[in-house]
Amino acid sequence: MDADRQAWLAAHPYLGPIARFQRIVEEATPGVRPALPAPRWDSRDQDLSTGVPLLRSAAGPGFSAAAADELRDLVDRLAGALLPGGIASACQELREAIPRSSGAWSQAMSFTVEGGPAASAPVHPGLLRLLGWTALRRVLRAECTAGREEGPWDRSECPVCGSLPVMAQLVPADGARQRFLACGCCGTTWRFTRIGCPFCGNEAPERLGILQVKEEERLRIDVCDECGGYLKTYAGEGDEELFLADWSTLHLDLMARDRGLRRVGASLYELPELSHDERRADP
Numbered sequence: 278m279d280a281d282r283q284a285w286l287a288a289h290p291y292l293g294p295i296a297r298f299q300r301i302v303e304e305a306t307p308g309v310r311p312a313l314p315a316p317r318w319d320s321r322d323q324d325l326s327t328g329v330p331l332l333r334s335a336a337g338p339g340f341s342a343a344a345a346d347e348l349r350d351l352v353d354r355l356a357g358a359l360l361p362g363g364i365a366s367a368c369q370e371l372r373e374a375i376p377r378s379s380g381a382w383s384q385a386m387s388f389t390v391e392g393g394p395a396a397s398a399p400v401h402p403g404l405l406r407l408l409g410w411t412a413l414r415r416v417l418r419a420e421c422t423a424g425r426e427e428g429p430w431d432r433s434e435c436p437v438c439g440s441l442p443v444m445a446q447l448v449p450a451d452g453a454r455q456r457f458l459a460c461g462c463c464g465t466t467w468r469f470t471r472i473g474c475p476f477c478g479n480e481a482p483e484r485l486g487i488l489q490v491k492e493e494e495r496l497r498i499d500v501c502d503e504c505g506g507y508l509k510t511y512a513g514e515g516d517e518e519l520f521l522a523d524w525s526t527l528h529l530d531l532m533a534r535d536r537g538l539r540r541v542g543a544s545l546y547e548l549p550e551l552s553h554d555e556r557r558a559d560p
């Protein structure tokens with residue numbers, strides 16, 4: 278995994294700063310790597326069959342309360358560490374802006390889950406959201422398994438948190454290929470129909486396209502002419518942790534943006550502005 282990651286970063290040096298940031302956050306979350314779990318369908322059949330994602334079901338507040346404590350501890354650890362790039366000072370500001378009373382951290386977690394306007398965050402809304410989802414992934418991990426079993430969920434929203442997907446994966450199965458969607462917030466993956474736009478439901482082949490990514494045959498961008506949305510797609514197997522992580526393929530979002538496409542999936546990452554030279558190195 279580390280060798281794959283290093284090779285990928287060597288080929289895409291402009292992803293280096295965000296990769297280093299990801300590594301710092303992962304290391305501040307001891308014992309848990311942000312996994313890409315699949316829901317354990319059997320335990321929540323009732324909610325799933327009515328189309329209610331886990332965090333919006335009756336069980337949701339329990340997960341948020343547990344994650345609020347995780348978030349506070351994570352911000353504490355990052356604020357106290359020697360870190361580059363102003364991360365520690367941003368975390369110190371977060372720690373100072375959010376009182377230690379449990380209600381304040383629960384509110385911060387609500388901001389994460391409900392995706393309220395940036396102005397409703399105390400400070401650093403983007404960082405708070407990313408750390409909040411990191412904390413939630415840790416709490417949710419107990420509820421999810423890493424399986425690929427087929428469940429009773431056929432929607433384009435994430436069955437755990439309700440967000441729209443940032444990535445898809447095509448997996449060979451019985452001579453055809455199955456498609457899975459991946460959530461950029463809680464990290465869940467779930468099976469979805471093979472053909473069609475998950476954002477508007479368009480299934481007309483002549484209104485669906487594929488942007489191949491030069492020199493990266495494992496990746497492509499599926500495009501919908503109907504709504505202008507796109508879905509980054511990993512057409513390989515074995516490197517899910519790297520390729521379904523969203524941050525590792527931000528250059529595909531830039532490609533899509535250059536073509537006037539809309540980023541509909543719920544991403545935690547703002548798109549960087551690349552210099553002309555950096556862009557020229559891009560496929």
Ligand SMILES: [Zn+2]
Nearest residue numbers: 435438460463
């Ligand atoms: Zn999710």
Ligand SMILES: [Zn+2]
Nearest residue numbers: 474477501504
């Ligand atoms: Zn569409």
